[in-house]
Amino acid sequence: MISLRLFSPRLFASVSLLLALFASLSSFAAEPLKLKTVRIATVVFSNAGKVTFNGPTYLMDKDPWLKQELAKRGVELEWVPAATASVGTFINEEFANKRIDFAFYGDLPTIILNSSGVSTKLLAAGGIGNNVYLVVPPDSTAKSIDDLKGKRIALHRGRPWELSFAKLLDSRHLGFDDFRIFNLNPQAGAAALSAGRVDGFFTLSDAFLLEDKKVGKIIWSSKQAPADWRMRAELFGASDFVAQQPQVTQLIVTAYLKALKWASEEQNKAEYIKLQAQSGQPESVLLREVAGESWKDHFSPLIDGNLRQHYQDGIAYSLKAKLIRNDIKVDDLLDARFVEQGLKDLNLSDEWKAHSSTNP
Template structure:
């Protein structure tokens, strides 16, 4: 009479022993990293459709039918260089990162694919103390100037300096992240800083004045960001990668609609950065210009230039072939499926709009 209960007990004990292992096997984790972080280390960021997707849970919504799938988002105060380290340690499957850091990672052997643009044509800004006599980049010779080296601002700044007959050697360059740069500018510890739209906040508080922006200047001075995927992940989970790109293209479409402008800025405001910063940064620019997901000829050309200049300025030790780096397989499929093949304007290598 005791045989059956005993067998049941043994079976139950065995099942409970292996249950956690079975549950773990059924759970798939997709790890996505941002080369940025919110104010005060908030786990949000802004400035791209993917940032909005994270803040609103759009990707989780679009993948709700994928049983046992967990989306894990990470944010890096160390920007692009920190993302490269995480990719090298296989701690990320996808990353939203700027052009130069990705080039540096590629040169150092990271096996990635660029599969979607997200946050392109971004301006940089030059700010100085309120009473400074500096009126623009041409006045920076011999000055102490801060920026975050190795990020996607770096070579954009080099181009701006070259246009004003300057090189980095003509300045006293201080390598500071955005927060440290803001503090140094506010305390007048530096003469000037090249930075992002966070400078608008300092200007409104009377702690700095913006004297130059690449907005409206040579389009080659802009900085660009993208979504990349680890090659191994795409190979092993090709269909899932396609669904993720599809979701982000949907986000790009929503974030490109002018009727969503204010709502988009409010979403990005979850990062802790002022909504007013986003309003000023995007002023006089169509949302579709900055939230365009296409990997067109202009963008490819800009990445090739970044790779060439990274080698020239000894930021990398070997040439990076960018031609084979781009993979539009998932993007093209998403555009067809969503009927968005003509949603955004394509540009040729020189930045001229292609009329279809």
Template sequence: MANAKRTSLFSKTSVATALAALLMMPLAHADVLRIGVASAGGGDPVTFSGSSLGIVRNQQLLEKAFAGTDTEVQWFFFKGAGPAVNEALSNQQLDFAYEGDLPAVVGRSNGLDTKLLAAIGVRSNVYLAVPKGSDIKTIEDLKGKKVAVFRGTNAHLVSIKLLADKGLTERDLKVINLDSGSSQAALASKGVDAAFGGRELFKLRDQGLIDIIFDNPDNNVRYTRQCALVVRGDYEKQHADNVQKVVNVLVDAARWESESANRDAVLNEWAKTNEPLASLKADFERLDLRDSASPLADGFLRGRYQAVADQAKDEKMIRRPVSVEGWFDTRYLDNALKAKGLEHYWTAYGADGKTSNAATASTDASANNGG
């Protein structure tokens, strides 16, 4: 009998303890909003640079926008860049993604159901670097050389275009597929003769390890790469309010980034990735942050994405042609711009990236039909 009483008392105590612990636990989120970033990122907590979405991450603007709701914001960073992001989208492990033009085009060609909502970080340059003291001085000198390229990323097609404009193809080189970190290590150790990359190369240059022999001195938009925010089609259909809130926050961050008075603050925000501030300054030296931050799906953005799609098909990177028609869904962006009085804040450029063309701004007939 004594044992029975002890068992009963123990059971009651256990139940009471469990209930108390349950009441003390934070309420579980009924909904999760998952954002994928096509970069390994850096810093603590991990963040990324070069776009208004990085500012959103650093300042926890989405977390603040969804505070008090049942939605938890989660961020995921991918060392495998765009191709890895596409795989996660395909497996429904992400709802939104920040990725470059080529991976997004490849995903769409393969039947990935996404909608492109807004530009995030456009006109990014691609650089060509060689080990210090190399006798390679021009792109033409790459013939027969061992060259590092991160295949499948939005810098890949730019490198192909640069080679083509100098009468070369990848078959004229010994191309090695290396991610950003591996490419830097190979350059520093002279394991490759040259490498195409982004602003991470400036750190090696400033350390005296490499020379940058091409930096797009004329700001030719054909040699730039674009990034955008995409949303998984099913998520957009089921959570339109969340999509609108995300775009609203993105527009606010883009506006802040675009103000010339905030330039130093923006670069310092991006430096939280542990990237040298000098590298960020060098990369954006000739680029107006207002143009880089512009979220508009204007003639320039549409033209660049279509050009990437056409080139990817020509290079046999995709089997099926891709049209930007029906892919760009600017309803949410239009709503945000109108609500904030920013319809004419950013310049809507034509396909050449120079001529203002208001007719190609985000509002058009196709946008009203979801694309």
């Protein structure tokens, strides 16, 4: 039998001190570290040796409001640049490795990310989306996608506009197997079209540049299609960060809404187009991209029926095309709380009108 005399009062005091120390350390470890930096990834353009942010993020960076509000909380703002050539892959890796908290980027990459088990939330829409275009050589007799069946088409696979292309094919009862698809980025695709190595090229507003250079002509655009066919890019946040830092998340969304409000005002249109032209796209191209459409709607942040339909279709397509293995629920991806609160705080609740999907 062990003698109780071995446990002296001094030993009990030492043990009690150690237990208290361990309890203190455990409590400290359980407390979340104080947030020091919020990191936002955004597309950047390099033109003539000058790097510029894309669209509203340029305005968010120039407006001191967000930096000042974060500074009040002892938090710094860090922009994480994403090159246009590898936006989706880069941002997905940054989210997966917890090196960013927010990002502005497109639909298919984020669907792939969430299917892999890395959860993000769509916090605000990126307007009504960008148009996509089908371009053919200037001497082509093709009038529609049907006329290109069996022909060579350049398309950058895995980028947001692949979903738009898939919708176009589906509307004509066609499939990817009906064409010879060349997986080329926009620069390589434009070069292939110019050199006559492909019969068609599916791309963004750079299609106008090809027409201007007389090396291509547009035979179809999403301006002729339902709104949810467009290429989309939104504001996403890491789900863990959003849950743990709702006040900071609200600041980010509100700053974005302030930028959208300024950009959407008709009197600021010329200045905004000029800022956008710093990316290298001529103002004439940018103006043709939005011609005949509501300028204000281009900056709608609303998570509405059109957006929901777009992402629901994107998930279904990703499963069908085997881009993802695990299904995700569109309602798990969308989080409209911060947009609604931000619009209310800025007295902008009636600024934009929500749209229901035209699809069944």
